[in-house]
Amino acid sequence: VLDPVWGLLAEAGVPVVAHCGSGPVPGKYTGPGPMREVLARHPRLRLVVAHLGMPEYAEFLDLVADYPEVRLDTTMAWTGFAEEFAPFPRAELPR
Known part of the structure; x- marks a missing residue:
């Protein structure tokens, strides 16, 4: 649903702060997997992951290593x- 919005934000270079980690309650669109999919489609997205991506710290550190923005x-x-x-x-x- 938000894919066109992610694309526009990436094109504009606008930083986005998002609560991406699956804590305290996991959801369909939370966690490192869904965010990795978004970043694969929009690698220039300036994403700021709130709270270090709690509780999937290591996986979000991997995203930082893989995507410079x-x-x-x-x-x-x-x-x-x-x-x-x-x-x-x-x-x-x-x-």
């Missing part, structure tokens, strides 16, 4: 709530 927002990262709900994997800290 993708960034991760660190809001709520490493807070008591985030660490209780979806602890950041310490092995991913060097990334």
